[in-house]
Amino acid sequence: MYILVINSGSSSIKYQLFLQHSDQPVCSGLIERIGQDNGLITHEIFRADVAQTLKLEQSIKDHETGMQAMAGLLTREDIAMIDNAAQIGTIGHRVVHGGETLTKPTVITAEVKEKIMALYALAPLHNPGHIKGIEVAEKLFPAATQIAVFDTAFHQTLPERAFRYAIPDKFYLEDGIRVYGFHGISHQYVAGAAITWLKDPGAKLITIHLGNGCSMAAVSGGRCIDTSMGLTPLDGLVMGTRSGAIDPSVLLYLQQQKGYTAEQLTGLLNKQSGMLGLTGYNDMRDISRLYHENDPAAKLAYELYAYRIKKFIGAYTAALNGLDALVFTAGVGENDALTRELVCRDMEFLGINIDIAKNQLREKGLRDLTAGGGRTRILVIPTNEELAIARECRRLGAEGH
CATH class of the missing domain: 3.30.420.40 (ATPase, nucleotide binding domain)
Structure with a gap:
């Protein structure tokens, strides 16, 4: 079967x-x-x-x-x-x-x-x-x-202080408006692989899923305690076509002063923003090529993209009260050396020190990019959501549903 x-x-x-x-x-x-x-x-x-x-x-x-x-x-x-x-x-x-x-x-x-x-x-x-x-x-x-x-299941361990929004209670109690988080299957899979590799069940990890959609999770002992996406997959990091976190007043301004409809704002933030809005491209391979050609829009986009990730690393290290490893995964996280280098640059105060030569190598499987003296491991772990789903199906079958 x-x-x-x-x-x-x-x-x-x-x-x-x-x-x-x-x-x-x-x-x-x-x-x-x-x-x-x-x-x-x-x-x-x-x-x-x-x-x-x-x-x-x-x-x-x-x-x-x-x-x-x-x-x-x-x-x-x-x-x-x-x-x-x-x-x-x-x-x-x-x-x-x-x-x-x-x-x-x-x-x-x-x-x-x-x-x-x-x-x-x-x-x-x-x-x-x-x-x-x-x-x-x-x-x-x-x-x-x-x-x-x-995809939301892994994030159900978030404490209430992390998943609630500071709006009246009724919006949570009646409408379920809260942080749900996404890419949970991927975050759970790579966190488990990192814990196995580190031989530390209590490891404090920050998992960084970077594809066309992007999210991060703070994971302590295999449990997610915070994540960057919110009610929907729009919040948090800059993504291929999504804006990520933005001041809600921007939307009110566009609606009240420029006549934007809710449908237009949804399309703007989900399909026309992010790296596409900054550069005209949403594929990081195209933007990387432009970056190395000294295109100013691509340079700004990469710096903005990496800066947002760095801010979450700082916040999640505080939430975890320490950090044992960063884990990069998904299409950009696994394959884009420039992103990893920019994210890890000037982070020595957290023990993050990337080996530039190792980072440039295109190898398969789990890779450790930590330079000598770095106390925080920098790992690249290919995600495998399909395998994670197959394992969950097996487990559920073994339990008799």
Whole structure:
């Protein structure tokens, strides 16, 4: 039997297939440009440590079409990983927002789906895509147990002083307005890997997830005590297209003086800001190239991006009352040496001293970039949300749901 992990977004689906008791995927894939005629499917098969990659370009009109294409590839005669859909016993779904009621991996029922849908307003770019993925998976794999694993769950250990906003109580008590935090599956995975590597169950860590979306977490002994995203994934760090933290008066000014609507402000802050707003690009590879060409906008953007991260490091070191390791992860965190260098520069007072030569090396797996004399470890740990979800599915199965 197999575990299929699905990460269904608004216009894409990521998936990995695992044998029931193995951490090594037998295949993985990415379905992009859902809703467009030029949809792209990248499907990788792993046999005896040898990868075979197929790339298919075709019209993918909706999530159901994309999932049907995935199911077809899993059983396609020349590259089949399974004989039929019944061999998939469990499907694990990443769900971004679980609110205050969905706080641990959960078998999906009609009631659970209703709760996920009730949170659409808090994760409009994510939860609707998750529900589409769940409903299509239920049709294509009717015998499988469907399990939701929530990005917000890891942050449920935040103390009230960290998750409450200083607004009247009724907004929390009646509307659930509070800090929820996101990227929790990633933060939990890399924090666990760091604790294992450090051989210190009580380690004080700051995990830094830098992709198109960016967030940080303060983790003490494996428990999250603070995180940079808030009610939605918009707060905190500067991101690819999101502004991160901003004075609320900016929004009031734009609304009252410039006539912006709520819809326009949502688009501005989520899709037109961040690195895109500062440089015209949201891909750090493009911005890095411009930085090294001495482009002033790219230089400012990198400095601003790194400065915001540094401020959170200071705050979280105070919250943790010490720091044993920084952990960089996700696409930018794992691959962008310039970001890591700028973040760690002039941080010797916290024992943060990065080895510049090691930082430039492009190696795989966990890496220690700490220079001699640095008392705070600087680690790069590749995240693996799909494996983390598969492990949660196994654990839930072992507990009998």
